[in-house]
Structure formats: C-alpha cells, structure tokens
Amino acid sequence: MSTLVEQREAARSEAEALIEKAKNGDSTVLDEAREKVELVKSLTERIHEAEVAEEMLGAIKDAPVTAPPAGETGVPEVKAGVRGMGSRFTESDAYRGFMKQHPTGVDGGTPISLKAGNLGGLGELGLAVKQDPVLTSVSGQARGDRLPGYVSSLVEDKLSLLDLITPGRTNSASLEYAQITGETDGAAVVAEGAEKPLSDLKTDLADAKAHTYADGFVATNQFLADEPALATFLDSRLRFHLRRKIEDMIVNGKGTAQEPKGILSTTGVQQVAFTEDALTTLSVAMEKLEAVDADVQAVVMNPADAWALRRMKDKDGRYLSGGPFDSGAISRVWGVPLVTSNRVAKGTSIAGDFRTIALLEREGISVMMFNQHADFARFNKVYVRAELRAMQLIYEPRALAVVKLSGEAA
Secondary structure, three states, X not given: OOOHHHHHHHXXXXXXXXXXXXXXXXXXXXXXXXXXXXXXXXXXXXXXXXHHHHXXXXXXXXXXXXXXXXXXXXXXXXXXOOXXXXXXXXXXXXXXXXXXXXXXXXXXXXXXEEEEOOOOOHHHHOOOOOOOOOEOOOXXXXXXXXXXXXXXXXOXXXXXXXXXXXXXXXXXXXXXEEEEEEEEOOOOOOOOOOOOOOOEEEEEEEEEEOEEEEEEEEEEHHHXXXXXXXXXXXXXXXXXXXXXXHHHHHHHOEOOOOOXXXXXXXOXXXXXXXXXXXXXXXXXXXXXXXXXXXXXXXXEEOHHHHHHHHOOEOOOOOEOOXXXXXXXXXXXXXXXXXXXXXXXXXXXXXXEOHHHEEEEEEEEEEEEEEOOOHHHHHHOEEEEEEEEEEEEEEOOHHHEEEEEOOOOOO
16 A cells, blocks of 8 residues: 555646646646645645654653652653754754764765755744644634643743744645734624624735745864764754744844745734833733733833833832842733843834734754855865744734833823
C-alpha cells in the first residue's frame, strides 16, 4: 500500500496534468482538477498530523522514568524530553548524512550545502497552538494555550507580547478577510410570533499575505561539527531573534510588499492623546476600549516607560505600585497586566485585546547551511540560517488603542 507522501505526490502530479489541460482550453477537467487540489491539501494535513504524533511518541519513548522516593507510593513520574528546533536539526537526515561524510570534522575548502525542513513551527518560538486548524479562509480565531482573561502573578511567568496574540496555521500564501469596524446590537426578548431582531455587523475587506521571518549567523566549520553547541545556539539565540522580529512586525510592520501590516499601520485602531499624566491617559484609553466592548487584556509599553510608572510615588514618598520588593511576576496598571517590549517606542503604549491579532503559520521552521562564498571557503566559515513563513491578521482593530504617554495635554 502506498504511503501518504506517495499518495500526495501522485495526486499533485494528476492535478498538475489536469491544470495543464485546462490551460490548453479543456474546461471539462476543471472540477476534477479542483478535487485533486483538495485531495493534496487533505493529504498534507494528514501527513502533518502523523508527524506530530510521531514526534510525541518519540518524546515519550526517550523520556527518563524517575522512580518515586523511598517510602512513597504511586506511579513513577515521566519527565518528557524537550527537543527544540536545534535538536531536530542535528538529528535530521540532512545533518546526520553530512556528519557521516565528515566524521572527523570539516576540512577547509569542503563545499557545504544542506537544508532541513519541518523542524517545528510557531510552537518552537513559544507561540503554542492549542488546536490544529488549517485555515484557508477566516472562519474564526484559533485560541492558544493561555486561558482568555486569566492571569495569575502567583503561578505565571512574565508575559511577553507574543503570549497575548492568537497563533494558528494556514495553507494560503495570501487571503482576504473581514475586519470588524462596528456593530449594532439588536438582541431583544421576543414575544411568540413577533418579528425577530436583526443586528448589524459592519466590516471592511482586508488582506494579508505570508512573509518570511529569517535570521542567520556565520560560524566556523569546527562549530558546525559540534552538535550540542550548534543545537543550543539554534534553540537560544536564533529562536530569540525570530521572536523579536515577529514582535517588531506585529507592532511596527508597514504593510508594504516587503513586510506585513502591524498595529501602528492598521486603520481603525483607536488613538488616545496624552492628557494630564500617563496613568490618567491609560485610564481614558481603557474607558474607550470598554465602550466598544473590548476586553482590555493587557497594556504593552517600552520598558523605560514601565519603570517610570513603577517609580511613581505619592506625596509621602511611598511607591504607588508594589515597590521594589513586590513578589508578583506580573505588574499591573489599573488592574490590567503590564507587558514590556522594546519594539514599542518610548512614549507610546498599546492597550486592548491582543487576541484579535492572529499569526498564522504558512511554513514551519527550516534551517540551511552553506559556504558558497569566497571568503567563507578561505577562512573555514559557514552561514547558518533559520526561517519560517507566516502571516499577520488583525480581526478587530477597534479592540486596540495606541496611547501617547507624554507630550502636551490635549
């Protein structure tokens, strides 16, 4: 029996042949071609599900089993092994095959060119996708692992902007979706036989396309041969850099052909001018957000502005916040979690429901290495690059507000 991959490739070949016929004027094959394309999509989803299941089984198989301490009873604790994209790369067929050819290291002048894909997705960057939807059109938002509206400073780590948004997946390189711009609530209690109410939802058509988020570094051939060091670097520094660039685009993306549209460039996001002081201005922003029934999930601002708020004192010199010995992992302003990000410019803050922002993964993380460069060959160096493709959507811009924390009072 053929494998799922073989079935998909066969369906892809048949679809390409039918599409070629349609291009040559045979319109009778269009329906069959669409069916084959849908089959390819379906098989791709099943392959992805199988890979995820295989990965989970591998983690369970490799997990160490710890016996309970003497005197205690119960089921032994299984600590699941954690394998990041770095470990997946060094365990990939491409890397293993390369190292098998060079068991004692890479000699100077050796041509290097290898690529490993399917090393994980947004989950590798800390953006957990609880469900596994494949979104080809906007039919709803996929929710992440964090429970909406629930934040506990006793059990939760420090929040980041990427913890607040909604991750998901898509099979499309671009799509059009409906942005909510307003609504009229017509809900009512209706007597039997009476006319039912009608609510009015106002939307604008928006579009988004997948962009590539990438980063790389130059390493020596010796570092390339050091499997643990390479895996650690990929899991730490490149992961951090990719997260930081995604965060930057969510806030500052210009919406050009080269980069996605971020919060600051999106029409319909509320604008709140400075008034009196930063705390008062933030309260005005929250009032405006709640006026359109937005759930104010968090306030995001530059660390310098956050520290300025934390240092505020009353007339007796007492800190308005918890002070320097506050044990809470998450600071709050007006009862709302305060999240810091260097991607937000000093003097500006963003408040609102960040779950209205979706980051949809188009292609998972891949890692490439090559040394096809004159200087690299001379100095035994290699370029290592990690990248993924994803698209950004903002479903309800009015659920977000850009707040000015300084300036002349309006």
